[in-house]
Amino acid sequence: MTITAELQSISSQDGDGSIAKGIHREVITFSAVGVNAGAGIGAVNYQLKPDQSGALIVFNSLTGNLVTLPTPVRGMWFEFINQIAATSVETKVITNDITAEFILGSVIQGSATITQSMDVFTADGTSNHVSISMNVHTAATGGAVGNHFIMTAISATQWYIKGMLQVSGGDATDPFAAS
Amino acid sequence: MTIASEVERLDTGDSEGCKYRGGHREVLTPTQTDLIPYILKVEESGALCLSGSAEGAAWTLPSAEAGLWYEFGATVSVTSTEVYSVTTASGDFIKGVIVGGNLTADSSGDVFTGDGSTHVTITSNGGTTGGLIGDSFVLTAISDTIWVVTQGVNVGSGTNATPFA
Numbered sequence: 001m002t003i004t005a006e007l008q009s010i011s012s013q014d015g016d017g018s019i020a021k022g023i024h025r026e027v028i029t030f031s032a033v034g035v036n037a038g039a040g041i042g043a044v045n046y047q048l049k050p051d052q053s054g055a056l057i058v059f060n061s062l063t064g065n066l067v068t069l070p071t072p073v074r075g076m077w078f079e080f081i082n083q084i085a086a087t088s089v090e091t092k093v094i095t096n097d098i099t100a101e102f103i104l105g106s107v108i109q110g111s112a113t114i115t116q117s118m119d120v121f122t123a124d125g126t127s128n129h130v131s132i133s134m135n136v137h138t139a140a141t142g143g144a145v146g147n148h149f150i151m152t153a154i155s156a157t158q159w160y161i162k163g164m165l166q167v168s169g170g171d172a173t174d175p176f177a178a179s
Numbered sequence: 180m181t182i183a184s185e186v187e188r189l190d191t192g193d194s195e196g197c198k199y200r201g202g203h204r205e206v207l208t209p210t211q212t213d214l215i216p217y218i219l220k221v222e223e224s225g226a227l228c229l230s231g232s233a234e235g236a237a238w239t240l241p242s243a244e245a246g247l248w249y250e251f252g253a254t255v256s257v258t259s260t261e262v263y264s265v266t267t268a269s270g271d272f273i274k275g276v277i278v279g280g281n282l283t284a285d286s287s288g289d290v291f292t293g294d295g296s297t298h299v300t301i302t303s304n305g306g307t308t309g310g311l312i313g314d315s316f317v318l319t320a321i322s323d324t325i326w327v328v329t330q331g332v333n334v335g336s337g338t339n340a341t342p343f344a
Contacts (some may be wrong), residue, residue: 010189017222019246020189022196049212051201075203104254106313106334108280108288118288120334121281122313134199152227154206160229160252162315162332171285 026055029083030065040067042089047096051076059147064089064135071096072153082147085136085168091143093151094131095159098179103129105161107149109142110173119172125158129176132161140170209252212236212261217253219249224313235261235310240318243271243326248319250330257303257310264302271324273298277316277331279309279339291341295325307340309333 002054011018030040040046041061048057055074059065064086070076072095080093095101104125111117123129134143142165149163165175190197199239205226209217212234219228219240224247230236235257257263267273274295281287295299303310316331333342 010199011222013222014187015220015222016186017224018187018189020197020199021192022190022194024196024198026198026200054199054202055240057195073203076205104312105252106314106332108278108332110288116286118278118280119285120282120287120313120332122282122311122334124312152204152206154208154227154229154254158254160227160254162252162313162330164332178188 009166010163026052027058028052028055028132029058029060030067035150040065042066050076055079056081058083059086059091060084062087065091067093069095069101069151071094071158072101072156072159074153074155077150077152080148082143082145085144088137090133090135092131092133098130099127100157101130102126102158103132103151103161103176104154104158107142107161107163107165107175108134109165109167109175111140111167111169111172112144113169121174121176123161123176128178131177131179132175133177134165134175136167138172140167141175142167144168170175181313212240221247222250226250227252230263231255233258235259235263237263238265240265240271240326242268243320243323245322248317251315253303253310253312253314256312257305258331259273259305262302262304263310264300265318266300267326271299271326272296273301273318273326273328273343275328275331277301277328277333277342279333279335279342281336282311282334283336287339289339291339291343293328293343300344301328301342301343303335303344307335307337308342310336311335313336316335
């Protein structure tokens with residue numbers, strides 16, 4: 001006998017919704033030390049898992065970060081923030097299959113040192129945009145402290161992104177890429 | 180016998196709260212246009228409500244009740260002759276700010292405010308008030324009459340204008 005795997009549901013679907021008081025989120029920190037020491041930092045990829053959906057991913061590495069999303073399942077979501085800025089290397093989040101899974105949406109981005117610097121960048125949901133790559137030092141693509149964005153799977157092929165990125169200097173530059 | 184209707188709870192009511200690991204959100208992508216309103220339900224609170232038509236969309240919120248929240252976004256740019264909008268139920272108002280930005284102009288950002296007393300609609304027109312791919316904002320009810328807007332970014336073109344009305 002095969003038992004169909006289905007996601008557990010909190011609500012009994014009675015129409016009233018549900019309350020989750022005092023909810024605690026999962027927090028996953030990528031750092032040189034701690035629970036995930038070494039994982040997801042520099043060029044060492046960290047593969048996010050479906051059961052980590054809803055987690056807050058904290059970038060806390062001076063040597064950058066590399067995180068791969070799971071295969072998108074509608075409703076899955078992850079939030080990312082920069083606790084510190086990497087010192088010259090990129091912080092990157094990429095889809096699991098760059099030939100079939102894409103990013104759609106927008107981020108706004110501004111400089112902490114330039115007034116009226118805010119700009120808007122869009123990911124078009126095609127193979128043009130499969131990653132968000134932020135390098136606060138060499139490319140002005142974001143990645144400064146306080147950088148934050150959310151990615152929500154809206155289908156089996158697309159992640160919807162929204163966020164606010166920050167650079168420390170220079171004109172804001174498009175963080176979305178095709179690889 | 181009458182059985183009282185109560186909202187289900189994930190926590191047990193003690194002081195330690197609860198965990199909700201691996202949670203997946205509800206994503207609403209109805210087929211609609213700006214002429215066919217989608218009336219959101221209480222049980223859809225927490226959903227990501229996406230407008231996926233160049234012909235726009237019209238979302239209607241349920242009556243405000245503290246704690247209800249919805250996130251809105253656009254996966255397809257609305258054309259300049261259409262709109263996508265979110266409107267409160269009668270007697271409810273919108274308060275908060277949305278940042279508007281122009282995709283083709285550097286340093287184009289501007290901030291617009293919903294006053295919580297006259298503003299009942301957020302409208303993106305595919306131009307100055309937003310409505311292009313990537314629009315996004317969250318509306319959360321903080322009382323039985325007020326929705327606050329947070330995390331608001333409207334992506335548009337031309338000189339940004341207020342989306343509140």
